Amino acid sequence: MSDGLCDTHTVIQVALGSLTSVLEMAAFLTNIFFFFYILSVYKVLTMDTYIAAVYEHAVVLPDATETPVTPAEALKMMNRNIDILEKAIKTAAEQNASIIVTPEDGIYGWRFTRAALFPYLEDIPDPAVEWNPCTDPQRFGPAPVQERLSCLARINSIYVAANIGDKKPCKPGDTMCPADGHYQYNTNVVFDDEGKLVARYHKYSLFQGEVQFDTPKEPELMTFNTPFGKFGTFTCFDILFHDPAVALVVDLSVDTVLFPTAWMNVLPHLTAIEFHSAWAMGMGVNVLSANTHNTTNRMTGSGIYAPDYPRAYYYNADMEDGHLVLAEVLSHPRHSPSYSVVQWSEYATSISGYSTNSSEFVRPIFFDNFTLKALEKPEGNQTTCQKNLCCHLSYSMVEKREDEVYALGAFDGMHEVEGEYYLQICTLLKCKSTHLDTCGEPVETSSTLFQSFSLSGTFGTSFVFPEVLLTGIKLAPGDFEISPDGRLVSRSSISSTPLLSATLFGRWYDKDPPAKNNASTNNYSNDMLILTIYAAIQSLIFYVANL
Structure with missing residues (x-):
C-alpha cells in the first residue's frame, strides 16, 4: 500500500513538473508573441518614408483698405481661400500624403494695416492644452478658421500646416503693450490627422517690421513628433537667421521643417527653389516649402527638398494658378548612409x-x-x-x-x-x-x-x-x-x-x-519698396536686353 502511494506521489510530481513546463513554455510563447506584436505595431506606427505635399497658392486678396471690415466679411474672404486649399488637401490625401503645407499669408493675403488685419485674427491657444477645434470648436471662443482647418485634417486623415493670425490681449503691467492693447502675430499652425492642434509658431524674423504684426519677445522653438519623424516649423524670413531655424536642427534634431513662405525671388542667389533646397542640403533635413504664388511680386517656387537632392519642386513665373507638389521623403534623413557632415573649408x-x-x-x-x-x-x-x-x-x-x-x-x-x-x-x-x-x-x-x-x-x-x-x-x-x-x-x-x-x-x-525686437518698427513698406524697385530694374534690364 505504501509503495502504491509512493508511486502515485511520483506520478503526481511528474505531472505537475510537466504542467509547470507547459505553463512556462506557454508564458514564453506568449511573451514572444507579444514582443512581435509590439514590434509589428511599432513598425506600423513608425514609418521609414512618407509622402509629403506642399501647395503653392495664388491667394485671393481682399481689397486694400485702412478701414477694418466686419468679422463676418473677413471670414467670408478667408473661406474663399480655404475653399481652394480644401481641394488641394483632399487631392493630397487621395494620393496618400501624410502631411500638407500651405503658404504664408495663404488665407488672407498681406494688404493690411495693423487695424485692418484685426478682424481676420483668432485666439490660437498653446498646443499644450490638448485641443481639437473640430470636435470642440467653442472651447476658446469663436475660432471658425481653426475649426475648418482642423476638420479638413480630421476628415481627410492628413496633417495640415497653415499660416494664420493670432491675437493676444496684453497682460496687466506689460510695458511693451502696443497702443491698441493686444499683440498680433504671424502664426503657423499644424493640425494632426485627427484634427488636434499640435503646433503653434509665432514668426520671429518679421520682414524688418511687417506693420500688421508684432515680434515675439523671444524666438520660439516649436516641434512635434509624428509616426514619420520629428518636425519643426518657422516662416519665410526666419530661414536667413540662426534662431529659430538653425536651432531647431542643431539643438532639437528635427527631421523635417515645415516652411510656409511668401518669398519674393531675387537672382542670382536668393530665388525660393534655389535657396530653400540649398538650406535643406546644408542643414541635412527635409524642407517642405510652400510659397505664395503672385507673379506681380515675383513670388513663386515651392518644393519638397531632401538633404541629398530636391524630390520635387515647382517654379512658374508665367501662370497665375496654384499648384500641388507631392513626393516621398525619408522620415529620418540624417540616418541615411548618404548623409555625412561636411568640413566646408x-x-x-x-x-x-x-x-x-x-x-x-x-x-x-x-x-x-x-x-x-x-x-x-x-x-x-x-x-x-x-x-x-x-x-x-x-x-x-x-x-x-x-x-x-x-x-x-x-x-x-x-x-x-x-x-x-x-x-x-x-x-x-x-x-x-x-x-x-x-x-x-x-x-x-x-x-x-x-x-x-x-x-x-x-x-x-x-x-x-x-x-x-x-x-x-x-x-x-x-x-x-x-x-x-x-x-x-x-x-x-x-x-x-x-x-x-x-x-x-x-x-x-x-x-x-x-x-x-521689431514690434514697434515700421520699415515693411520701405523694404517692399526696395525689393519692388530692384525687381522692376531686373524686368527693365531683361526687356532692354531683348529689344
Missing part, C-alpha cells in the same frame, strides 16, 4: 590658391560689393579673394562662347539692405552680357555648357548652403555633389544643360548684429 585651406593673369573687378550683387574675376579661357583654375574668404574654382567648358561671359566672385561682409546678416559667398555666375559691368545683374537664361567644375572656399563658418541653378531657373538634382572636404563638384550630367550659377552661400551667424 578643409579643401580650400589645403591649397595655396590658383595664380592667374585675370584682373579683379568689383560689382554689386543684390547691393553687396563682390570681388570678381572673369573666366577668360575655356578651362582652367581661378582664385578670387575678399577679406578672409578665398574662393577656388577649377572648371572646363564644353565650348567657350563669344557671346557669354562667366565670372568667379567672392563676398565676405555684412549684408545691410532688407536685413542685417553676415555673408561669405563663393559664386560662379553668368554675367548679363559680355560687358563685365553687368556681372551680378539678374539673368534667367544661358547657353554655355560646362564639362565640369569644382568650387570651394576658405569659409569661417560651418553653415554653408550649396546652390546650382540652370538656365530657365531650374534646379540641378543629381548634377552635383558635395564632397566631405567642402567642394561643390559637378557630375558628368551637368554638361547636358547650360549653367546660370553655382554658389556656396555661407552664413556666419556669430557675426550678425544683436537681434532687434
Whole structure:
C-alpha cells in the first residue's frame, strides 16, 4: 500500500513538473508573441518614408483698405481661400500624403494695416492644452478658421500646416503693450490627422517690421513628433537667421521643417527653389516649402527638398494658378548612409590658391560689393579673394562662347539692405552680357555648357548652403555633389544643360548684429519698396536686353 502511494506521489510530481513546463513554455510563447506584436505595431506606427505635399497658392486678396471690415466679411474672404486649399488637401490625401503645407499669408493675403488685419485674427491657444477645434470648436471662443482647418485634417486623415493670425490681449503691467492693447502675430499652425492642434509658431524674423504684426519677445522653438519623424516649423524670413531655424536642427534634431513662405525671388542667389533646397542640403533635413504664388511680386517656387537632392519642386513665373507638389521623403534623413557632415573649408585651406593673369573687378550683387574675376579661357583654375574668404574654382567648358561671359566672385561682409546678416559667398555666375559691368545683374537664361567644375572656399563658418541653378531657373538634382572636404563638384550630367550659377552661400551667424525686437518698427513698406524697385530694374534690364 505504501509503495502504491509512493508511486502515485511520483506520478503526481511528474505531472505537475510537466504542467509547470507547459505553463512556462506557454508564458514564453506568449511573451514572444507579444514582443512581435509590439514590434509589428511599432513598425506600423513608425514609418521609414512618407509622402509629403506642399501647395503653392495664388491667394485671393481682399481689397486694400485702412478701414477694418466686419468679422463676418473677413471670414467670408478667408473661406474663399480655404475653399481652394480644401481641394488641394483632399487631392493630397487621395494620393496618400501624410502631411500638407500651405503658404504664408495663404488665407488672407498681406494688404493690411495693423487695424485692418484685426478682424481676420483668432485666439490660437498653446498646443499644450490638448485641443481639437473640430470636435470642440467653442472651447476658446469663436475660432471658425481653426475649426475648418482642423476638420479638413480630421476628415481627410492628413496633417495640415497653415499660416494664420493670432491675437493676444496684453497682460496687466506689460510695458511693451502696443497702443491698441493686444499683440498680433504671424502664426503657423499644424493640425494632426485627427484634427488636434499640435503646433503653434509665432514668426520671429518679421520682414524688418511687417506693420500688421508684432515680434515675439523671444524666438520660439516649436516641434512635434509624428509616426514619420520629428518636425519643426518657422516662416519665410526666419530661414536667413540662426534662431529659430538653425536651432531647431542643431539643438532639437528635427527631421523635417515645415516652411510656409511668401518669398519674393531675387537672382542670382536668393530665388525660393534655389535657396530653400540649398538650406535643406546644408542643414541635412527635409524642407517642405510652400510659397505664395503672385507673379506681380515675383513670388513663386515651392518644393519638397531632401538633404541629398530636391524630390520635387515647382517654379512658374508665367501662370497665375496654384499648384500641388507631392513626393516621398525619408522620415529620418540624417540616418541615411548618404548623409555625412561636411568640413566646408578643409579643401580650400589645403591649397595655396590658383595664380592667374585675370584682373579683379568689383560689382554689386543684390547691393553687396563682390570681388570678381572673369573666366577668360575655356578651362582652367581661378582664385578670387575678399577679406578672409578665398574662393577656388577649377572648371572646363564644353565650348567657350563669344557671346557669354562667366565670372568667379567672392563676398565676405555684412549684408545691410532688407536685413542685417553676415555673408561669405563663393559664386560662379553668368554675367548679363559680355560687358563685365553687368556681372551680378539678374539673368534667367544661358547657353554655355560646362564639362565640369569644382568650387570651394576658405569659409569661417560651418553653415554653408550649396546652390546650382540652370538656365530657365531650374534646379540641378543629381548634377552635383558635395564632397566631405567642402567642394561643390559637378557630375558628368551637368554638361547636358547650360549653367546660370553655382554658389556656396555661407552664413556666419556669430557675426550678425544683436537681434532687434521689431514690434514697434515700421520699415515693411520701405523694404517692399526696395525689393519692388530692384525687381522692376531686373524686368527693365531683361526687356532692354531683348529689344
